[in-house]
Amino acid sequence: MQLVVARIGRAHGIKGEVTVEVRTDEPELRLGPGAVLATDPASAGPLTIETGRVHSGRLLLRFAGVHDRTGAEALRNTLLIADVDPDERPEDDDEYYDHQLIDLDVVTKDGDEVGRITEISHLPTQDLFVVERPDGSEVYVPFVSEIVTEIDLDEQRAVIDPPPGLIDDRAARDEVADGHSASARDAAAEDAGEEA
Known part of the structure; x- marks a missing residue:
């Protein structure tokens, strides 16, 4: 099974690094050095991660064969795709892919x-x-x-187990709305009757 794990953003600096929008809960596993990722568009890859680091809260990656800003900019908006075993599960029992x-x-x-x-x-x-x-x-x-x-x-x-108001039944909302409309019509009719 293939999953999108990141999207490449802007080039960072002049040595081929790119910012990455992470789309996986396990970036250290999916986006570590040595990982080989398919791409969308396919013509951009596959890409092998050479280095990775966090800078100002953003993940920066450098790929094998991409060592300047021009090469990095050419990868902008490319999706990074990892092969994942569909039966693989996170280590923590309370976590899911x-x-x-x-x-x-x-x-x-x-x-x-x-x-x-x-x-x-x-x-x-x-x-x-x-x-x-x-x-x-x-x-x-x-x-x-x-x-x-x-x-x-x-x-x-x-x-x-939703708290009240999280899962609203549309029929109930419509009924309440109809009830308010009917009440408003009744009140208007009473006012009209008093004026007559």
């Missing part, structure tokens, strides 16, 4: 269907499941243990 979570069915602890995970959004403070509802709408579920109570890869499902 994105590809393991995509397409899991999401249900509440009571068994109510919520939808299907279509994307994992990695934010600075926490990760979010982007869940597509059966009606095509999306809901965002924080990937925290208080809300996501179980990940069952064998059953291909994620069980959640």
Whole structure:
């Protein structure tokens, strides 16, 4: 299985280093010196990582054969792709690779269907499941243990215990909205009656 693990950004300096937007939870494993990565576009690679370092909070990489700014700039916006064993799992039992979570069915602890995970959004403070509802709408579920109570890869499902308001039932919202509209109509009719 192939996974996008980074996107190459701007050139840094004049010796072929590039900034990298990391798209993996394990950059030390996927983006370490000696790693050979496929690319998108394919014509840019494969690329072998020669050196890597962190500078001002950003990962900088240098690739074999790229030793000047011109070569580094030519790689800008190239995606770096790693081959990953689909059965490989992180060392920590409470961690998962994105590809393991995509397409899991999401249900509440009571068994109510919520939808299907279509994307994992990695934010600075926490990760979010982007869940597509059966009606095509999306809901965002924080990937925290208080809300996501179980990940069952064998059953291909994620069980959640959402706090009030996280998973709003559209029908309930519409009913409330209709109720407010009806109340407003009734009030207007009463006002009209009093004026007559």
